[in-house]
Amino acid sequence: METLFIQIKTLLVNAAALVLPPWGVTLSSMIISALAILGLGPLIMMYLTLMERKVLARMQNRIGPNRAGPWGLLQPLADGIKMLTKEDIRPSAADPLLYFLAPILIAVPALMVFAVIPFGKGMTAADLNVGVLYFVALSSTTTLVIFMASWGSRNKYSVLGGMRSVSQMISYEVTLVISVVPILMAAGSLSTQTIVESQSGRWYAATPWGLLSCMIFFICGLAECNRSPFDLPEAESEIVAGYHTEYSGMRFALFYMAEFMNVFSICALTVTLFLGGWQGPLLPSWLWFLIKTYLLIFIVFWFRGTLPRLRADHLMGLAWKFLLPLAVMNIPAAAMSHFLSEPFSTAVPLAILMVSVAVLSFFNKGYAAEKRVYHFTD
């Protein structure tokens, strides 16, 4: 079970070696990995939509989709057929090229980031030595495409959504990158595979600086993929549907797909960087990875079922005035734990972080008007 998928791939490559020249074998190995990811992405997305609807329904005391197939398992297929057969409308004032390209381009980075995610022991499609950098760089291009879509569809709500997306991304991207730095310092590498291997003794999330880093990374990741409570770019109660207001049918489905694949990849990367990746006892490594990732995805849906949307100024305030300084303070804390010996290597970072959280929450305290006291004349 442990090497199930690796064995399947070896089998296929060996079969290819019988008929193909050596360069063809190398090429076919790449193509097999690429095809696996191309198939995996949409499959994950389809069932994430079902999972989200089920989880949200249960949180709201409803049953959720249960008509198509047992437990609604065929619901994603039914949705797909509906999306494909819907009329494809293009607004007459839309920019034809941008409007056409945006839904295609948005799925590209969402699929490409899967390449560096270690799904199991030796199951990284491309073990780049700059894996984390590659991930951050690619996932931030989504914003560009979102702005393309919003500008291309010539709709004021779309443009508002695009603007919000850009401003949100600029704020949270910085914090996201800085929150990863302690992990890179501790692991001494940008390769996702090496980072997972360096957590064999202790997960990074089990240290005070790692836990904080994990929380900041996760929150910023939510903001990156426009998930609730940071779903301002597609706030349906304020700006119709934000950047994909004018999209319908399969084009809309591509935006939806990219969003869910981003959720999956953000959760997968959080698991990789902080929660020990595929490391775990007894069960096969890829199963451990999937269990941890789906637990995090459950938390994402849980947030969606609980929290209302943030106000735009609160969103900015949270990023610049709270998370960013905290992420910066986290770097010296991680360095302390690296250079000090045991009792101090936990206590000193913990002290630094507790003080910074206290100071930051003191300065971030919002203005609350003094309670008025009314005096009545007798």
Next chain:
Amino acid sequence: MIFGAGILKGMLVTLRSFVNSYFKKPDQGGLFTVEYPEKRLVAKERFRNFPFLVYDEKPEDPRCVACDICAKECPPKCITIVRDADAEGRPLKKPALFDIDLSVCMNCGICEEACPFDAIFMDHEFEIAGTERHQSLLYHKEDLLKSNGYFRQIRPSDAALIDARRKEAEDKKKAALKPAAPPEKKE
């Protein structure tokens, strides 16, 4: 107050209803959905929907005497009645035609209140959807006639009252028709 305590409290609320939805009974905080086509709620006796006609013994003799009161009282005018006649053309006390257009009916129940012959009542039947707009919703006499037994079954307390009243009236009538019986003297 700790930073973020309110968020944690809210998260606990949603988690609780998530877990309860799987493990608790409806009255203890679990799911209370009744999945309609497979399961259904027990209809309340006073639930009223579309009208139907009652017959006592056989459908050829309905209680309806074609008096046309319900058709006149009906606010959206969805009832059409044509009185039956015998071979010589004399009017009979029953309808030849009794149509209710259910696409027009507004379920008010005024026909039931207006009927002096206890012939028309509101039904519990509500699954009358059709694939066609006019003919499938135009109910004729044959579709509307249902037995008194059915009425007793869906609305037992109303049926008991009405049956008792009708029996009393019938007894009085019989007593009045009996010429041999000596008139009871009362002071």
